[in-house]
Amino acid sequence: MSRIVFDRVSYLTPDGVIAVANIRIVEGIITEITDEAIACVPGDERISLPHKLLLPGLVNAHGHAPMSLLRGLKDDAPLAEWLQAHMWPAEARYTAADVRAGAMLAMMEMIASGTTTFLDMYDHMDVVAQAVEDVGMRAVLSRGIIGLCSEVEQAAKVAQAQAFVRDWHGAAQGRITAMVAPHALYTCPPALVETLIGVAHAYRVPLHIHLSETAHEVAQHVVQYGMRPPVHLQQLGAYDLSLVVAHAVHVDDAEIAAFAAHGVSVVHNPRSNLKLASGVAPIPQMLQAGVNVCLGTDSAASNNNLDMFQELRTAALVHKGITYDPTAVPAHAAWHMATRAGAQALQLPHVGHIAVGMQADVIAIDVRAPHLQPNAKLPSHIVYAASGADVTDVWTAGKRLLCNREYTTIDEERVRFDVAQACARIRA
Numbered sequence: 001m002s003r004i005v006f007d008r009v010s011y012l013t014p015d016g017v018i019a020v021a022n023i024r025i026v027e028g029i030i031t032e033i034t035d036e037a038i039a040c041v042p043g044d045e046r047i048s049l050p051h052k053l054l055l056p057g058l059v060n061a062h063g064h065a066p067m068s069l070l071r072g073l074k075d076d077a078p079l080a081e082w083l084q085a086h087m088w089p090a091e092a093r094y095t096a097a098d099v100r101a102g103a104m105l106a107m108m109e110m111i112a113s114g115t116t117t118f119l120d121m122y123d124h125m126d127v128v129a130q131a132v133e134d135v136g137m138r139a140v141l142s143r144g145i146i147g148l149c150s151e152v153e154q155a156a157k158v159a160q161a162q163a164f165v166r167d168w169h170g171a172a173q174g175r176i177t178a179m180v181a182p183h184a185l186y187t188c189p190p191a192l193v194e195t196l197i198g199v200a201h202a203y204r205v206p207l208h209i210h211l212s213e214t215a216h217e218v219a220q221h222v223v224q225y226g227m228r229p230p231v232h233l234q235q236l237g238a239y240d241l242s243l244v245v246a247h248a249v250h251v252d253d254a255e256i257a258a259f260a261a262h263g264v265s266v267v268h269n270p271r272s273n274l275k276l277a278s279g280v281a282p283i284p285q286m287l288q289a290g291v292n293v294c295l296g297t298d299s300a301a302s303n304n305n306l307d308m309f310q311e312l313r314t315a316a317l318v319h320k321g322i323t324y325d326p327t328a329v330p331a332h333a334a335w336h337m338a339t340r341a342g343a344q345a346l347q348l349p350h351v352g353h354i355a356v357g358m359q360a361d362v363i364a365i366d367v368r369a370p371h372l373q374p375n376a377k378l379p380s381h382i383v384y385a386a387s388g389a390d391v392t393d394v395w396t397a398g399k400r401l402l403c404n405r406e407y408t409t410i411d412e413e414r415v416r417f418d419v420a421q422a423c424a425r426i427r428a
């Protein structure tokens with residue numbers, strides 16, 4: 001039985017203040033947080049973290065891990081050109097081994113920068129799932145489906161999505177759960193989206209989709225179908241499911257109200273949206289309306305890193321800049337997006353903050369760094385001054401994945417070798 005006791009550790013409470021306590025973890029669950037000394041029993045691992053602050057692990061609620069191999073392949077292009085002329089041709093050359101190499105690279109980066117849970121949408125998802133099981137992260141995975149192909153090929157992809165949910169939902173001691181993921185309404189015909197909504201209903205899993213990412217996408221959809229994408233998605237029945245939409249940059253007040261009314265979670269990906277010049281999602285309006293807004297990096301090909309600290313800092317800054325309102329998306333709201341809101345969207349009620357009964361998905365940052373001094377306002381520093389490079393230690397479900405910046409479950413040299421091999425072919 002795995003048992004850990006953190007001795008007199010500084011940690012961020014669910015109320016957003018720093019406290020000092022002794023914390024016990026048994027079998028991956030936080031079982032005790034107390035001022036009293038915790039008596040150790042044989043088999044306990046006692047850990048003291050001087051000069052460090054324990055935080056809940058970050059939840060990256062939207063990404064495509066294997067695309068890490070395509071980092072920097074094409075910068076400074078709009079979404080449609082970036083996707084069709086650069087990403088898709090390179091992705092057509094991916095083998096299952098390349099998917100694993102990219103997923104391993106992404107997990108190395110996410111662990112090192114404090115992410116313990118991530119959502120992923122991609123092909124060869126069984127390979128990603130196996131990598132997640134091996135590495136020890138928590139992940140919500142889906143076989144992303146692009147339906148720009150024959151009906152026979154579409155049916156084969158639907159079968160793969162079904163098989164993935166059947167085989168992996170709840171796997172790796174519950175660390176892996178599954179979703180169903182039509183890529184977007186502009187890449188999947190309505191009948192295919194309806195089929196996938198049916199699959200999500202049948203398996204009682206959420207649906208994940210890119211939605212209203214660019215103005216061009218919305219305008220094209222109106223021309224083709226006579227309605228805006230969120231209205232269409234609702235009409236197809238997706239709002240009756242647990243639904244997580246990525247981006248929602250170009251949405252109007254009625255669409256935001258419908259998200260709130262139907263419990264649709266929105267994943268905000270501010271840096272990817274900025275880099276692709278897609279725009280800035282109206283997040284203050286969504287928060288005002290009561291929408292559950294969480295945070296994602298999107299892929300390293302459009303970001304270009306997976307550092308959730310940078311993402312949450314951007315989320316806290318960009319809305320102030322465009323609204324001239326310094327109270328827009330305050331620090332605590334950005335932090336909530338990166339942790340508890342992500343856990344809610346991903347249906348992981350025992351993830352996202354440090355409290356008794358929660359999963360021991362925790363990270364430590366070294367607060368001696370000059371940019372985190374003085375320590376008087378650490379909750380503010382976490383949002384406005386910290387970066388992923390401050391992370392020194394990571395546990396997921398009580399298992400240590402990073403120890404003083406050293407990986408415990410990943411052979412770094414092997415990943416670097418595999419990535420080089422894969423890229424030599426894919427990016428040739």
Ligand SMILES: [Zn+2]
Binds near residue numbers: 062064210246298299
């Ligand atoms: Zn995406």
